[in-house]
Amino acid sequence: MSRIIVLNGSPRKNGVDSSIASMISEEFPKEGHDVEVVNICDLDIGGCKGCMSCRKTGVCVQDDDMNRMIERIRKKDMLILMAPIYFAAENGQTKTFIDRFTSAFTEKRPLGDVRISSVLLTCADPNGSTVFAASLKRICDVMGYLKVENHDDGHILGGLSPDTVRESPAVREYLEGLKSLLRD
Numbered sequence: 606m607s608r609i610i611v612l613n614g615s616p617r618k619n620g621v622d623s624s625i626a627s628m629i630s631e632e633f634p635k636e637g638h639d640v641e642v643v644n645i646c647d648l649d650i651g652g653c654k655g656c657m658s659c660r661k662t663g664v665c666v667q668d669d670d671m672n673r674m675i676e677r678i679r680k681k682d683m684l685i686l687m688a689p690i691y692f693a694a695e696n697g698q699t700k701t702f703i704d705r706f707t708s709a710f711t712e713k714r715p716l717g718d719v720r721i722s723s724v725l726l727t728c729a730d731p732n733g734s735t736v737f738a739a740s741l742k743r744i745c746d747v748m749g750y751l752k753v754e755n756h757d758d759g760h761i762l763g764g765l766s767p768d769t770v771r772e773s774p775a776v777r778e779y780l781e782g783l784k785s786l787l788r789d
């Protein structure tokens with residue numbers, strides 16, 4: 606049994622990412638996993654102030670939801686970070702969230718028990734996997750900075766709509782890939 610946290614960066618409650626997150630929370634418990642979905646946009650998370658206090662204390666001076674989120678994430682085995690592409694990069698709320706991992710960065714095990722991570726970007730462009738490869742690589746590299754042992758090279762799914770997600774072979778392939786990561 607693995608403890609999975611899905612961090613969904615999309616503000617759309619019934620959008621593409623939310624639908625994929627719902628599929629994970631419906632299917633993965635049947636394989637014995639525990640799934641928690643968190644909508645990043647529901648959290649109160651301020652932008653990193655760049656003050657570097659957290660390098661000394663390990664916690665952010667901002668008393669908002671992020672310090673608590675890091676503690677929650679640290680109790681998981683797998684982190685799935687998903688976000689929509691907005692103007693050729695992950696949306697702003699997701700970037701703000703990623704920036705705030707700074708307070709965890711200097712720890713030996715920044716993300717605690719998390720040993721597997723997977724990054725998913727969704728976009729309108731059906732050629733998104735080529736067009737947005739640099740954005741994807743940048744976020745996957747962050748998982749490396751955060752010393753997640755097994756971080757995948759990420760995934761980009763383009764041209765989906767909330768109506769087509771559940772029937773999409775590409776989404777099915779993505780989910781089966783996640784399951785096999787958990788079996789390894």
Ligand SMILES: Cc1cc2nc3c(=O)[nH]c(=O)nc-3n(C[C@H](O)[C@H](O)[C@H](O)COP(=O)(O)O)c2cc1C
Pocket residue numbers: 615616617619620621622623688689690691692693694727728729730733765
């Ligand atoms: C403000 C905004 C900017 C977007 N910019 C792009 C873009 O540059 N390239 C692209 O392929 N799709 C772009 N999209 C489309 C979304 O990335 C795409 O529909 C995504 O799957 C939406 O995910 P969601 O339904 O989970 O929010 C944009 C959408 C919005 C709202």
